[in-house]
Amino acid sequence: MFARGLSLSGAVLLLLAGIAVTGCSRSGAQEATSQNEPAVVTTVSGTEDQLQVRLTKDGANRIGLTLATVAAARPSAADGANPTSVAAGSVMYDQNGGTWVYVQQQPLTFQRAPVVVSRVVGDTAMLRSGPPVGSQVALLGVAELKGAEEGVPGEQ
Secondary structure, eight states, X not given: OHHXXXXXXXXXXXXXXXXXXXXXXXXXXXXXXXXXXXXXXXEOTTOSSOEEEEEOHHHHHHHTOEEEEOEEOOOBTTTBSSOEEEEGGGOEEOTTSOEEEEEEEETTEEEEEEOEEEEEETTEEEEXXXXXXXXXXXXXXXXXXXXXXXXXXXXX
């Protein structure tokens, strides 16, 4: 009798759990459109595989977006002939060891650009190559830009 009662209560719990999960799903009417998304990813005109991320003002505020400026650096043997520098926090590293930054193309619009880091001194990355001096790059919010560009597994 006890075993049968336990099975019945287990079935009731499963039924209630199924109802709760069903109630949590979004209907088509509740899905967000690109007009109210904090970031929209588009293909750069004239390319097939270069993407850019455009943030809304609200999206930029939500991720705490701040910018850093690419600066000229003093030439040294370690850094090459025309080195530049940028805040080290703006440099992202991918799983293959590649390094890159998000360069602002227009206000609130960013495109990934490769960089070659020769060394890091304190909070400054010395670059052998990368965006030109004066370019604005994302400093805070870089991981969120990457997430917007590459998508988050499991989201549609």
